[in-house]
Amino acid sequence: MSIYFKVDKLGILFSLLVTILFILTFIYSLEYMKKEGNIKRFLFYLLLTEAVVLGIAFSGNLMTLYVFYEILALVTFPLIIHKGNGESKYNGKKYLFYSFGGAALILFGMIVLYSLTKSTEFAPSGIVNNLPSNNRELYIISYISMFLGFGVKAALVPFHSWLPAVMVAPIPASAFLDAAAVVKSGVFAIIRMSYFIFGAEVISDFSTNSIFYIFILLSIILGSFLALHQKNIQRRLAYSTISHLGYILLGIVMINEDALMGSLLHMVNHAFIKINLFLCTGAIIYMTNKTRTEEIRGIGKKMPVTMGCFTASAISLIGIPPANGFVSKWYLALGGLSLGRWIFPLILLLSALLTALYILPIITQAFFKKGNDAVIDIGEAPPMILLPIMIITAIIIVLGLFPNTLIEFIEKILLPLF
Numbered sequence: 001m002s003i004y005f006k007v008d009k010l011g012i013l014f015s016l017l018v019t020i021l022f023i024l025t026f027i028y029s030l031e032y033m034k035k036e037g038n039i040k041r042f043l044f045y046l047l048l049t050e051a052v053v054l055g056i057a058f059s060g061n062l063m064t065l066y067v068f069y070e071i072l073a074l075v076t077f078p079l080i081i082h083k084g085n086g087e088s089k090y091n092g093k094k095y096l097f098y099s100f101g102g103a104a105l106i107l108f109g110m111i112v113l114y115s116l117t118k119s120t121e122f123a124p125s126g127i128v129n130n131l132p133s134n135n136r137e138l139y140i141i142s143y144i145s146m147f148l149g150f151g152v153k154a155a156l157v158p159f160h161s162w163l164p165a166v167m168v169a170p171i172p173a174s175a176f177l178d179a180a181a182v183v184k185s186g187v188f189a190i191i192r193m194s195y196f197i198f199g200a201e202v203i204s205d206f207s208t209n210s211i212f213y214i215f216i217l218l219s220i221i222l223g224s225f226l227a228l229h230q231k232n233i234q235r236r237l238a239y240s241t242i243s244h245l246g247y248i249l250l251g252i253v254m255i256n257e258d259a260l261m262g263s264l265l266h267m268v269n270h271a272f273i274k275i276n277l278f279l280c281t282g283a284i285i286y287m288t289n290k291t292r293t294e295e296i297r298g299i300g301k302k303m304p305v306t307m308g309c310f311t312a313s314a315i316s317l318i319g320i321p322p323a324n325g326f327v328s329k330w331y332l333a334l335g336g337l338s339l340g341r342w343i344f345p346l347i348l349l350l351s352a353l354l355t356a357l358y359i360l361p362i363i364t365q366a367f368f369k370k371g372n373d374a375v376i377d378i379g380e381a382p383p384m385i386l387l388p389i390m391i392i393t394a395i396i397i398v399l400g401l402f403p404n405t406l407i408e409f410i411e412k413i414l415l416p417l418f
Contacts, residue, residue, distance in 0.1 A: 003067060006060035006122070009413045014188050015057040017268055020395075021180045021275055022050040024388035028279055029172040031384035032286055036170045042082055046173070048075040049181050056185050062113075062120035062197060065189060066106060069153075073099035076182060079173040080166045091165035098162040102152025109145030112138055113197070122192060124416035126199020139198070140206050146193050147212065153186030154249060155242045157219040164238040171282030174234060178241050179275035187248050187267055194252060195260075195417045204255050212253045217347055219246035224354035231292045233281050236358055237274065240317070243351055244270045250344065251332050257418050259335025264410045265328035269399060273316045273325060276392040280310040283381040283389065293362055300367035302378050305386060307366045309393040314359045316396050319352045324400035327407075 026046065033039040052075050055068035073096060081092035114120060116135055119127050128139060152159040163183070167174050177183070194203055203209075223243030230236035244266070251263025281291075283306045290296055300307040316323035329348055336344025380386055399406065 002061070003064045004060040005055075005058040005064065007058055008122075009409070010188075010191070011057045011059075013264070013268070013409065013413065014184070015054055017271055018050065018053050018057070018180050018184070021176065021271060021392075022046070024391060025172050025176045025275070025279075028282070028385055028388045031382050032172055032282060033170065035286060036082065038082065042079065042170065042173070045075055045078045046176065049079065049176070053181050053185055056188065059122070059192070061122055062110060062193065065192060066103075066110060069106070069150075069185065069189060070103055072182065072185060073103070076173075076177055079177065080169045082170055082173065083168065088168040091168045094165050095162045098152050098159060102149040102159065105145045105149030105152075107149075109142045109149060112142040112145070116142070120197070122196035124196065126195065126197055126202060128198050128202045139202070140208060143193075143198055143203070143206060144208060144211075147190060150186050150189040150193065151215075151249070153182055154190060155183055155186070155219070155223075155245050156215055156249065157222055157242070157246075158215075160219065160223070160242045163242060164235050167232075167234040167238050171234075171278060171285060174238075175275045175278030175282065178238060178278060179271045183241060183245055184267060184271055187245065187252075187263075190249065190252055191260075191263075200255050200418055203253075209253050209255070212249070216246050216249045216253065219243065220250070220347060220351050221354075224351050224358070227358040228354065230358075231294070233284075233291055233293060233296075233362060234278070236293075236362075237277055237281065240355065240358065241270075241274055243355070244274070244317075247329070247332060247348070247351075251335060254335045254339060254341075254344075256335050256338055257414050258331050258338055260414055260417070261407070261410055262328050262331030262333075262335055264413065265331060265403070265406065266325075268406065269316070269324040269328050269396075272392055272396050272399065273313050276313040276389060276396065277310060277317070279385075279389050279392070280306050280313070283385050286381050286385060287378045293365055296362070297365050297369035299378075300363075303380050305380055306389065307363070309389045310366075311363050312393050313396060314363060316400060317359060318355045319348075322400050324396055324403065327400065327403045 033042050052068050052072045056065055059065035077092055080095055081088045117127055155163045220243050223239050227236050227239035248263045248266050251259040285291055316325040319325040319329045333345040333348055
């Protein structure tokens with residue numbers, strides 16, 4: 001079981017996404033972390049996280065991916081406990097507990113798979129090929145075990161509670177881990193395992209999708225409902241991520257081209273949207289030290305650029321056309337309809353409504369409520385904080401208005417998979 005790298009279009013897509021967000025987060029951190037302290041240590045572990053995620057992106061087989069996946073938990077742990085207080089240490093241990101628990105499930109699934117195939121190499125149509133009838137149950141056990149194991153980092157309900165817990169990390173770390181590095185690595189690993197190890201045809205024969213549908217739809221709805229009840233903006237965004245990761249997982253398990261197109265599009269679009277929402281929130285915290293929705297009344301008049309960028313990202317998160325969030329949800333809905341499951345588009349519409357209910361009040365508080373004492377004498381954040389926010393906002397707008405380049409690239413990824 002060798003450890004080696006291989007570059008393909010799926011790895012390029014994921015690595016470009018993470019690297020762009022890493023560079024912008026790094027620039028943002030140069031200013032923001034002056035306030036938090038220990039900036040060199042923070043940037044060192046942020047850089048290590050980027051390196052490990054690139055290892056995941058370009059893994060040539062499941063063994064290599066697993067090794068880097070395990071290392072990811074270790075290099076992100078110092079970012080989570082950066083503040084060094086009791087709360088951050090407790091939540092950091094919770095993160096490790098979930099990560100290693102998920103890794104144990106993955107390892108079990110890998111052992112079962114290797115005993116059957118004697119290979120873990122990624123191939124576009126999978127390595128299992130025709131499902132042998134005498135070992136069918138073992139292949140199903142292997143697939144379910146690895147899906148749930150990788151699903152831990154993808155915040156699949158009921159393995160989701162670690163994600164709001166890591167919001168104790170400084171905002172740049174929370175943003176990068178929540179939007180790109182950790183949760184998207186879980187999603188990426190599930191795509192690799194599903195389509196490059198087992199293959200679309202074999203997964204369709206498993207008849208396990210109905211089980212995963214329950215967990216995924218629960219993630220979509222529960223994440224939205226829990227977000228509604230959060231007063232802390234960071235935790236509200238974290239629960240929102242649980243819901244939107246459900247969108248991506250739903251596209252993966254529907255096993256058709258439209259659905260997987262929507263899944264990969266949403267992996268990219270959601271990463272830009274969510275990291276921008278976090279960085280805008282961080283700019284507010286940097287200037288006011290306020291983290292609750294009711295504490296930012298009137299801040300839109302004092303920080304119009306920040307809140308304007310937040311609003312553009314919020315519209316995209318809801319999926320209002322022509323925002324980029326709408327494009328990916330459109331393909332996910334098409335994927336559901338092609339299976340004859342009209343309930344999936346309805347769930348997506350319900351989730352969009354709930355997204356509007358928990359994200360729009362932040363905007364109305366900022367622009368349409370009378371300002372409180374905390375926001376009277378503030379202005380925009382420093383340029384090093386504001387510049388990455390504005391660049392990401394521009395990318396979000398471009399991806400919504402001109403999605404064809406990204407769609408055409410993803411079509412090349414999908415071509416050998418079906």
